[in-house]
Amino acid sequence: MAQRLLIMGPQGVGKGTQAALLSKHYGIPAISTGDIFRYNLKNGTELGRQAQAYIDKGELVPDELTNRIVEDRLGMDDAKDGWILDGYPRSASQVEALDSMLDELGTPLSAVVALDADRDVLMERMKKRAEIEGRADDTPEVIAKRLDVYSKETEPLLATYEGRGLLVKVDGVGDIDAISKAIVSNLDRRG
Template identity: 75%
Template sequence: MRLLIMGPQGVGKGTQAALLSKHFDIPAISTGDIFRYNIKNGTELGKQVQAYTDKGELVPDALTNSIVKDRLAKDDAKNGWILDGYPRNVAQVHALDAMLEELGMPLDSVVALEAERSVLMQRMQKRAEQEGRADDTPEAIEKRLATYEQETAPLLDVYESRGQLVVVNGVGDVDDISARMIQQLN
């Protein structure tokens, strides 16, 4: 199974991607995790990424597309994957379409997790306190949510028109949310 998991920051994409990964025995691939790993380890990629994330900005498409394509071509992704945090805009949708065609990997479904903005703000503020993430300041959170609403939320219409969209309420017990997703995907 090849899935995208989409939704605003703080909706639980990473948590749900990990649960779906275990259920379907496929890797969960988070562009954010790849970026954070490289930042933590002081790699050249990490330095490039940090220059953007510290300002609450998204990493440029060309850099992100290259990282995603490289990751999807790895052996563990041959039988399926869950992409979390990509695509974020129309240009990335087209880039992903081209990648998947080149790799011979059709996309099966797109899961869209939804939650009210107040819930998202509370979750991200709590995450910032627990994990000490420098990119979770109130200003950066607001900027990322606004960017999601302007650039990424409209992509759901693209996937809905293709008959690939599954919308799931991202509020409630983590296992209940996961069960609802799996039921809708089956």
Template identity: 60%
Template sequence: MGPQGAGKGTQAARLAEHYGVPAISTGDIFRANIKGGTELGKLVQEYTAKGDLVPDSVTNDMVRDRLAQDDVARGFILDGYPRNAAQVVELDGILADLGVELDAVLELTADRDELLARLRKRAEIEGREDDTEEAIARRLDIYAEQTAPLTSAYAERGLLAQVDGIGEIDDVTARLVEALAPLVG
């Protein structure tokens, strides 16, 4: 977990390589579907472009389907899910049905000025449709209102590790691996 620009996608990919498990990014799956012009892509485009959350029914079904695939048998990293309280409940249900438990929840932290600077840079480089000033502000607000509060529930379950997302990419990865060590065994 972590606000937009904290480095979740970058670090999820690196952790996936480190542990030899897939990184599953809901945002990447939506973007691939939008690019490919699929039915799912057409359905979600109006939400993602504005920085709004895609309706839970759509997102939850997609995650359930993805976690039913064979490559998650040795573990997986979720990036961008869960993002609200209802998705936390849904994820618990999906995992219970699969007979697996969450090992850890990582929260990447960064202050708002740093996030905005990174997102503006990303907008120039990647030209993501949802990296307009309005959509960025909207996503940061939704994160603060709906997603950030979820971390305390995971902290109460003893699953949360908070990691400073500021610094060199390699240094942040090393911090994450260190924070995960006692949790993933």
């Protein structure tokens, strides 16, 4: 059965790592909104040029454009048999937009995987990641702000998906393979 999954959780919880493992397990693409943006910018697509205009001004790319970029990506051939979407939706309006896209494509969402971890664990992980990757923008203040934004804007979306019976909650702390097995076993039980 085709899996169409959202992977959600705060920064540093391991979404990208788990998305890659699920991608391999199910043979479907892991799609990160960051990667979609980079692809469109690098290849100078019409959507990429529109996004670049906002980025050049130091502004956030508006939802309407982000939605179009995501819709374009979900309509590509490699996503016909399923996908894992990481980094979208981030707001209630993006949930509505995704619902419309999936209705139009005739491809319902299979499940929403929510990874969770204590804030202290996340702060420590991201601090280490910043040191390893040499990311100067990952200061403790910036990390804390990102976690606050997630708590305020994105975390409430989990209740929407829980209300629809789509939410699969998994602890994002522990052995990477054990976390992956827990996700797969929860998804497989859903049928």
